[in-house]
Amino acid sequence: MLLSPQAERNWESLCLMLEDVLDDQSHRQLFALELGSGTGQHVIRFAQKMPFVTWQPSDIKEESRDSIKAYIAATNAKTVLQPVHLDASEPWEKWAGLTHKSCDVIVAINLLQYSSFKTAEGVFGGAGEILKQNGLLITHGVYAINGTITPSCNERLDEEIREMNPEWGLPDIDVLRQLAFNNGMRMERIIEMEDFFKCLIFRKF
Template identity: 85%
Template sequence: MLVSPQAERNWESLCSVLEEVLEEQSHRQLFGLELGSGTGQHVIRFAQKIPFVTWQPSDIKQESRDSIKAYIAATNAKTVLQPVHLDASEPWEKWAGLHNNSCDVIIAINLLQYSSFKTAQGVFSGAGQLLKQNGLLMTYGVYAINGIITPSCNERLDAELRQLNPDWGLPDIDVLRQLAYGSGLRMERMIEMDDYYKCLVFRKL
């Protein structure tokens, strides 16, 4: 099992946001897709705290999928499906056999800053196809706003990411809003989190 100290620190606050945005639908069983599940710590915690969502974790890396499987086995999680390989930069038709209008919620935690613009486009166009009407896409990470990155620690993070991979870096909220709009989604909320991180909540119209 892989362990992310950051996931251990932030899962509770993320879970609170999820519980809040899904509360009005808590009377029924929902289906959620996590893009870039990483170690699997988040999805396992969410499953424990939000029993009315069945989760489909996914990741591009085999080691991450192995870690998620180990967490599922160790916690005996009943509402977490076995992880699938999913590359969000590919057309949604290639997303592990998921069907049009099949998801109530899609989450992407710390995915966009470690991804190419093509992946960001894929996340929003895929969400536009896979989410049911009124379904939610929630992204969490550090962002630029109107092309401006503040404070200086985020500027440093952006520079470090671009050094690791020129295609990476802090995505701009205004650009994401436009991608969302082009895919039939509207940005509904921006929630300030610890350490200058934000949750962005988009709804399918």
């Protein structure tokens, strides 16, 4: 089992955010895809807090998928499916056999800042195909706004990420809003989170 200190710190606030966003649908069973599930700490907590959601975790890395499997086994999670390999930069038809309009919710936590723009295009393109009408794409991370990054700690974070990979960096909310619209979604809410993080809520129309 892998352990992410950041995931341990922020799972509670993410659960509260998701419970609030999904509250009006808690009377029915939902199907949710998590992109880039990482260690698996988040999806296990989500399942414990929101039993009305069946979760499909995914990750590009085998070690992450192994960690997710270990968390599922350790917690006896009944509403978390076995993790699948999914590269969000690929066309949605290659997304682990997920079918057109099969998801109520797609969640991507701290994925976009550690991804190329091709991956961002893939996330929104895939979400536009796989989400049901009125389905939600929820992204969590740190963002630029209209080309500007504030405060200075976020500028430093952007520099650090770009040193890791020049194709990565803080995505711009305005660019993501346009990507969403081009794929049949509109940005509905921006939720302020801790440490200058934000959750962006996009709805399929």
